[in-house]
Amino acid sequence: MTAAVKGLQGQAPTENEQLIEWINDAVELFQPDQVVFADGSQEEWDRLAADLVEKGTLTKLNEEKRPNSFLARSHPSDVARVESRTFIASEIPEGAGPTNNWVAPDELKAEMTEHFRGSMKGRTMYVVPFCMGPISDPDPKLGVQLTDSAYVVMSMRIMTRMGQEALDKIGKDGDFVRCLHSVGAPLEEGQEDVAWPCNDTKYISQFPETKEIWSYGSGYGGNAILAKKCYALRIASVMAREEGWMAEHMLILKLIDPEGKAYHVTGAFPSACGKTNLAMITPTIPGWKAEVVGDDIAWLKLGDDGLYAVNPENGFFGVAPGTNYASNPNAMRSMEPGNTLFTNVALTDDGDVWWEGMDGETPEHLIDWQGNDWTPESTTPAAHPNSRYCVPITQCPSAAEEFDDWRGVKVDAILFGGRRPSTIPLVTEARDWNHGTMIGSLLASGQTAASLEAKVGSLRHDPMAMLPFIGYNVGDYIQNWIDRGEEGGDRMPSIFLVNWFRRGDDGRFLWPGFGENSRVLKWIVDRIEGRVEADETVAGNVARAEDLDLSGLDTPIEDVREALAVNPEEFAADFEEGKEYLGTLGDRVPQEIFDELEKSRSMI
Numbered sequence: 049m050t051a052a053v054k055g056l057q058g059q060a061p062t063e064n065e066q067l068i069e070w071i072n073d074a075v076e077l078f079q080p081d082q083v084v085f086a087d088g089s090q091e092e093w094d095r096l097a098a099d100l101v102e103k104g105t106l107t108k109l110n111e112e113k114r115p116n117s118f119l120a121r122s123h124p125s126d127v128a129r130v131e132s133r134t135f136i137a138s139e140i141p142e143g144a145g146p147t148n149n150w151v152a153p154d155e156l157k158a159e160m161t162e163h164f165r166g167s168m169k170g171r172t173m174y175v176v177p178f179c180m181g182p183i184s185d186p187d188p189k190l191g192v193q194l195t196d197s198a199y200v201v202m203s204m205r206i207m208t209r210m211g212q213e214a215l216d217k218i219g220k221d222g223d224f225v226r227c228l229h230s231v232g233a234p235l236e237e238g239q240e241d242v243a244w245p246c247n248d249t250k251y252i253s254q255f256p257e258t259k260e261i262w263s264y265g266s267g268y269g270g271n272a273i274l275a276k277k278c279y280a281l282r283i284a285s286v287m288a289r290e291e292g293w294m295a296e297h298m299l300i301l302k303l304i305d306p307e308g309k310a311y312h313v314t315g316a317f318p319s320a321c322g323k324t325n326l327a328m329i330t331p332t333i334p335g336w337k338a339e340v341v342g343d344d345i346a347w348l349k350l351g352d353d354g355l356y357a358v359n360p361e362n363g364f365f366g367v368a369p370g371t372n373y374a375s376n377p378n379a380m381r382s383m384e385p386g387n388t389l390f391t392n393v394a395l396t397d398d399g400d401v402w403w404e405g406m407d408g409e410t411p412e413h414l415i416d417w418q419g420n421d422w423t424p425e426s427t428t429p430a431a432h433p434n435s436r437y438c439v440p441i442t443q444c445p446s447a448a449e450e451f452d453d454w455r456g457v458k459v460d461a462i463l464f465g466g467r468r469p470s471t472i473p474l475v476t477e478a479r480d481w482n483h484g485t486m487i488g489s490l491l492a493s494g495q496t497a498a499s500l501e502a503k504v505g506s507l508r509h510d511p512m513a514m515l516p517f518i519g520y521n522v523g524d525y526i527q528n529w530i531d532r533g534e535e536g537g538d539r540m541p542s543i544f545l546v547n548w549f550r551r552g553d554d555g556r557f558l559w560p561g562f563g564e565n566s567r568v569l570k571w572i573v574d575r576i577e578g579r580v581e582a583d584e585t586v587a588g589n590v591a592r593a594e595d596l597d598l599s600g601l602d603t604p605i606e607d608v609r610e611a612l613a614v615n616p617e618e619f620a621a622d623f624e625e626g627k628e629y630l631g632t633l634g635d636r637v638p639q640e641i642f643d644e645l646e647k648s649r650s651m652i
Contacts, residue, residue, distance in 0.1 A: 055083040055173070063220050067192065071175060072224060072582040074194050078230060079166045080173035086201050088211020098196040104243040105199060110399030114384030114603050119401060120199055121419055122392055126246040126268045128434045129277070131516050133265075134252040136282070138520065143256065145521030146634045153255050156262075160251055163232060170194040170235025173238035177215040177224070178208040178275050179348065180284070180360040187455035189284065189360070190218050193227035193274050197245075200229065200272050202389055206438050208275045208361040225259050225283060227274040254278060256286040256471065258518050269365065269391070269436060280345045280360045282431070288347070289520065289528045292535070297513045298346035299327035300357045302448040302457065303569055306335030311573050314346045314357050315463035315546075316513040318493040322465070322548055322561065323513075324366050328378035328446055331566030333597055338566065339448035340378070341457055348459065350532070354539045358456035363442070368435045370405040376561055379437075380407075382444040389438040392417040396428035403431035461572050464512070465546040468494035471618040472547040474559055474611040475568045477575055477582055477589040481533035484543025486644035487588070488512040489526050489637075490626040509629050523636025530638045544572055545588065550611045558611040560603055561602050567597050585614040586651040616652045623649045 053060045053068055054075040061070060062085075075083060086092060096145060097118055100106040128544045136144035137153040144150035151159075173196055180189040195201065204210045218224050232247030241575040250265035261278045263271055270277040284295035291466050298314040305311070317323035327343035342359025343366065349356050366379055368390070373380050394402045395415040402414055416422040441447050450457050464487055466472070478484030492509045509515070518525045533540055546568060548561040571591050574580040582589035593608040627645055 053083055055080060056086060057082055061085050061087070061306075062218070064222065066221075066225070068216065071194065074228065075173065077161065077164050078168035078173055078194075078196070080168035080196065082169050083173050083175065085215070086176045086204075086211055088205055088213065092211075093202060093205060096202055100198055100202075103241060107395060108399075109390075109401065113398070113400045114383070114388065117383075117386045117388040117390065117526055118310050118625050119390045121244065121417055122268050123244045123246050124418060125248065126244065126266050127392060127432055128268070129251065129270050129516065130250050130266065133250045134516070135254065136519060137253055137255050139257055143441075143520055145518075145523060145636070146632065147515055147518065147522045153257070154648055156251075156253055157255075157507055160262050160264055161254060163247075163249065163251070164228070164230055164262075167230040167232050168196045168263070170237075170239065172198070174198065174201050176204050176210060177218055178204060178210040179214040179217055179531055180208065180275065180280060181358050182454040183209045183217060184215055184452075184453050188217055188454075189225070189287070190214060190222060191227055191275060192218070193224040193229055195272070196227040197229065197231055197267050197272060199389075201269060203273045203365075203438055204275060206387075206389060207273055207365060208362050225261065225279055227261040227263075227279065229263045229272055229274055231267045231272070231538065252278065256283065259283055259287070273365070275586045276361070276365065277517055281514070281517035284347065284360070284519075285514075285517070285525065286369075286519040289524065292532070293350070294348040294528065294532055296346050296348060297344070297517055298357075298462075299323050299343050300341035300346050300359055300457065301327055301329070302339040302341055302450065303573065304337040304339070305573065306468060311342070311460045311508050311576070312357065312457040313461045313463060313569065313572070314348070314459055314489065315465065316491070317465045318467070318491070318508070318513045320367070321467045321493055322565075324364070324371075324379065324596055325376045325562060326565060326584040328376055328444065329566060329569075330377055330446070330563050331569070332563040332600070333566050336566055336570065340444055340445050341448045341451045347456075348532075349456070350536050350539065351458070354458045355536060355541055356456035357459050358454065359441075359451050363438060363440045365436055365438050367433055368403040369429070369433055369435050371403070371437075372405055372407045374407070375405070378444055378446045382439050383437055385443050387440060387443065390436070391438070392432035392435035393437075394422060403435060404429055423581070425520060455594075457484070459541045460576055461541050462543045463572075464488045464491050464543070465548065466491050467549040468493070468508070468547050469551040471615065471622055472545065472550065473587055473590050473614055474550060474608070475571060475591045476542040476545045476548060476585075476587045477572075478545070479588055481536075481540050481543065482530065483588065483644050484642050485526065485529045485533065486641050487543065487545050488529070489641055490629065511633075520526055521636050522633050526641060527636065527638045530640050535540055542576060552607070552610060558603075558607045560601070564601060564603075567601070571596050586616055586619045586648055587614050590614055620649070620652050623652075
């Protein structure tokens with residue numbers, strides 16, 4: 049006889065004893081009014097949405113313009129990831145390494161347990177079973193999130209394979225990653241709720257040895273949708289190291305040449321470096337097509353004939369400002385069918401959404417992301433710089449069917465790219481895997497608004513664009529790259545460094561970017577196929593301007609040459625700074641990285 053779930057309305061849809069026991073322990077701790085298993089159905093979505101509209105958390109958008117779509121406005125203190133309150137609670141401090149915040153797991157659990165105690169009073173605790181990647185995977189990575197946020201349940205329905213089918217996959221004795229989440233806003237008898245419950249005290253905690261995630265105090269994005277960065281990167285990167293694969297902060301792009309041959313590219317870019325735009329690129333070169341397999345996260349595993357990439361997600365959680373029909377038409381079209389959850393964008397008078405950088409005229413009047421009147425004369429942005437759209441990948445017109453294939457796609461090239469006004473050329477091929485790993489380890493970019501504490505504009509190192517997401521010691525993480533390269537040998541893809549943001553002496557961009565980046569992708573394909581030469585430089589093998597397909601482009605070839613220029617003095621300074629940076633990463637950085645750096649410096 050299966051044990052009963054305390055506070056559950058109706059029959060428990062599972063016979064998994066360890067799951068039920070864990071839920072019951074959580075009920076005792078959180079003390080919710082009731083427990084509801086999320087089934088992932090449309091009926092459930094409609095019910096939750098109606099409840100949240102009534103509460104004032106969501107605003108229903110114009111049904112004709114945005115069917116089945118809603119706008120959420122968060123609390124002004126709860127608008128982004130909070131890196132200073134994100135913890136990797138490994139058994140020993142070296143397990144977390146110098147780039148993570150470490151607290152001893154017992155200490156952190158004791159501290160958080162006191163915050164969790166009674167934190168769901170007056171609320172519903174939702175049980176959200178989910179599957180990372182295609183549900184058809186014979187060896188799936190599963191999870192269950194317990195949460196008191198219906199907004200999170202709705203977001204998880206878009207972002208993961210969630211509900212009854214995932215619960216069936218867990219089955220009677222399946223294992224799963226345990227995710228606890230509370231917004232930390234208990235309701236006493238008769239107390240009125242607020243539109244966006246959260247707590248000034250926040251914790252986003254990962255326990256790598258036990259594969260647990262505990263989050264408290266935030267209802268926003270990656271802090272609360274625990275399948276995203278917490279599981280798909282921080283915990284998965286630990287699993288990957290233990291099991292011999294890679295969990296990376298990468299887009300997965302399928303590129304199809306005029307003959308119909310497909311190539312697959314993954315790419316790691318720090319935030320605000322054009323990653324989502326590249327994932328959904330519309331090539332400007334005649335005959336070339338592109339499809340998106342994933343826009344944010346790639347799980348990379350060695351197969352018999354190469355490295356394969358799977359997208360563990362099921363939707364896009366994209367930054368809204370700057371997204372328009374010129375910069376990213378596929379993202380805009382993904383939202384057209386509706387079924388979209390918007391957060392912290394502006395609301396138009398006719399019930400549509402708006403954000404800075406959207407096509408067309410700026411409306412005369414809006415309600416801004418904080419619920420206030422806004423006009424073009426206002427001095428603050430109408431949409432928060434980190435405002436988001438959350439939409440199913442199936443609605444993207446350029447979605448590749450492989451996004452739902454558990455075997456993944458064979459990777460032909462890995463790209464790294466940052467936002468660098470000087471030094472780094474438009475496109476460079478690494479000399480080999482270890483050189484590419486060095487390039488990725490030293491990836492640097494300007495700061496953005498995706499984290500609350502960023503100083504916008506300052507140069508920030510971001511190894512493999514994974515700095516906030518590595519679930520263990522950064523040196524061991526880089527070692528995992530070296531190890532996978534050694535294991536894969538000539539099965540591994542080529543690695544390239546791109547920089548769409550190089551500026552001329554007068555401060556203007558030398559390269560048009562956006563859809564024109566397909567010209568660089570074509571050169572990368574030509575390089576993989578051995579059709580073009582490259583100049584061997586201290587940076588690596590750099591493209592020649594005349595080998596890029598510039599037909600129909602009104603950018604002068606001189607600008608392209610300047611965008612590809614390698615200045616050895618600038619690289620000497622870059623390498624010096626890079627060596628200093630590696631020194632801050634502790635003593636576990638592989639010797640191979642220093643060897644590659646010395647090799648590059650000796651070429652100056």
